[in-house]
Amino acid sequence: MELNELTIHELQKKLRAGDTSSTEIVQAVFKRIEAVEPRINAYITLMKDVALADALKADEAVKKGDIRALTGIPIALKDIFCTKGFRTTCGSRILENFIPPYDATIVEKLRQAGAIFTGKTNMDEFAMGSSTETSFFGTTKNPWDLNRIPGGSSGGSAAAVAADECIASLGSDTGGSIRQPAALCGVVGMKPTYGRVSRFGLIAFASSLDQIGPFTKDVEDCAILMNGIAGYDPKESTSIPQDVPDYRSFLSRGIDGWTVGIPKEYFIEGIDAEVSEAVQKAIKCVEGLGAKTMEISLPHTKYCLAVYYIIAPAEASSNLARYDGVKYGYRSPDGQDLLDMYKKSRSEGFGAEVKRRIMLGTYALSSGYYDAYYKKASQVRALIKRDFDDAFKTCDIILTPTTPTPAFNVGEKTGDPLQMYLSDILTISTNLAGIPGISVPCGFTKGGLPVGVQFLAGHLEEGKLLQIAAAYEKNANLEKRRPNL
């Protein structure tokens, strides 16, 4: 196996044993990037020179015995995280040349843990999308089938891990933007509890829903990255001031005696038969591990999509007001006066989906409509959260498919926003409730497309998610496959 195909924990072992160097790992990753990137387009910006220089430093550190949790490991960052001195586009023309003078907290933390950054990955513009097709920098292709989308919005981060263009990556999840592409690309993806990972330096889409999380090749790597990024940050007011457990310690505990809830509202018409089949197998596997499964109900599930498409665009319409051409980012050269400059800069700088959501959100917050839309949506959101609170009184974990279908074709849904929105139907509720979720590969369709199973847990129960995910991964006996590139 090539070095770039290994996991963090495998590479760490090799590094510690002196069997390889960070330089070799980084070189292997960039060799792969050079080979497949023209077909996949997972990255917006590559950081090869810096990565190689950092690898040399990492090798020095290893020699001195300074080996940290991520020392020497090449990691890709979604281009939504601010990186000091490196352009951060958020997939948008409006930030095409924006270079932040600061690092996101997670970037600092990963650096502290010894990680090396390979580059900034492609994404739907401002994380608005489920296919990476709204990116100003072109669509990312699914490594398992280059005619298909990788999911979104963190499609570049998912594809980069699936195609071994990095060892692991970071993404952000506002309505499924980590879990959905993880499922469609056949990797592990976790959305932690809202407030568990600092949002400072994460370019905001919908502030009350956005959360950062890892994409990895296996569950153990997910725990390792969670150890690296989780924790209280005084720079964020919504950060949770609570100690972080060692997530690796959950991996081998097993789930004997657990109760796993299967929400009936998530096994509905419209779920692809092959997806359904794979998930049913996962349920059987979990039962085989000593867990009891039971049907539960999350009665407000039918409102999730509507609530999400009011709250997220409303917050986005305000969050994106700062891109006005005045201070940084794209400014239209044709503005005749202030208002004209605003209008032209934003019309030319934003893509269609972003504009659609800004308009939706602006409308939902308008005087006279606020009570009927935003306020009502906030109230229903509280009910959705209560559904989960109630459910977790009777079960340890909730199990669902991650997505209704496997990866769809490029261009298949771009003409129908509502169809596109429906691809997040099984992941959105988690963000509305603020609870953690993880998507783990659970098989392939006959056509060779990956399928994911989603586990959900209560507030701050990431450990439990990793516990069941690790147990499942170990016992699912899935066929080891790599995309044929």
Next chain:
Amino acid sequence: MEYEPVIGLEVHAHLLTNAKIFCRCSTKFGAAPNSHTCPICLGMPGVLPVLNKKVVEYAVKMGLATNCRINDRSVFARKNYFYPDLPKGYQISQYAEPLAEHGRIEIETGDGKKIIGITRIHMEEDAGKLLHDERNPSSYVDLNRTGIPLIEIVSEPDMRSAEEAAAYLKRLHEILVYLEICDGNMEEGSFRCDANVSLRPKGRAAFGIRAELKNMNSFRNVQRAVEYEIERQRHVLDGGGKVIQETRLWDDGQGVTLSMRGKEEAHDYRYFPDPDLVPVEIGKDWIAEIEKTQPELPQEKRERFIREYQISSYDAGVLTASRALADYFEEAARQAGKPKIAANWIMGDILKFLNEDKRSVKDCPILPADLAALIRLIDDGTISGKMAKEIIDVMYKTGKKPGAVIEEKGMVQITDESALAKTITGIIEANPAQVEQYRSGKEKVFGFFVGQVMKATQGKANPKLINDLLKKMLSGS
């Protein structure tokens, strides 16, 4: 028709915290443009606000001082609009759930005392400043002011005249400055006021259409603008016209308010709770703690001065104009043991000196202890009041203690009875005619003798001693 003006004021006060409300940047006025900025107050992508707790403390202080109810939970909201001085495209303010509500303060005008209601006090961030280059058509933006903490104090529409509006504004200003949470500088914009003015037929309960007045940067201008606006609206209504709801700018040069129509579009601010901030929760313990640090407020102080020092209401008003002056007075009064006399010296001489030099009482070269010493020297007869006037002048100019000035000038009052008696004997002998007049009952000539003695002693004799001795010696006893 007879109309009744209805006036409500919205006051914005900069809070004197060292750091801005949501970042650690300095709030100091007058720095080079954009030097007090960081990614947070510049509204860069991905940054987040963290509330400066001192801002809440200061806002609570104002809430308590104006008898507001402090809400145990208040919520920051975003006020969305586009303007180049607003880097995020929204201002973080409070809307549906403000920090404090239902307050009131007492004002006093020529018509007596009156209670003015305070609707609410909320916290928010200030915007930046645009600088326009007149010569070439470009504008610049200075974001030093962006994120400086403000409280907005909204009154009930309880005022009925420009005089009341001015009195209310002065009272608010005085309280803010007393609390040491705002420097009150209107020129630098750290204390700003907008006024809502409408007229209604006298006796009618419903309010008329109001105009919002802006751009008044002094107490005098607020009063003038409100007066002008009342007259303008009266004229419109009397002429059968209708007042339009609009924003009007005070033009100081012309002394008129001018419509901003066409310059400002109707705004829908699309307020909603800021998801980047958590609700502000204020426990009873914290309020109690803050309450303990509240200074005596000007109104209480005035009442206490009148009661405790037996000075007039007017004097109490002058002496409590600032906390520093009131402290100065109290210290001098305590050390001299003569509050009324201390008050007279401060109001008559010291304030005159300070005003001439535009100096604060904190920088007064005469310390309260020095003034007290001077008063005691008059009291024990060492110097005369006339001498004291000369001495205090030197004290102010040089910062010297009264004893030192007296010594330098050889100004010690003659209190030696035998020496003075000798001088008086000489004067009596030299003016037999006047002595005769006095003894025949023309007591008016007594003044002549006092003058003669003062002249002979170059004003250094103790006036009381002169009086006593003269009376005794003239009557021949």
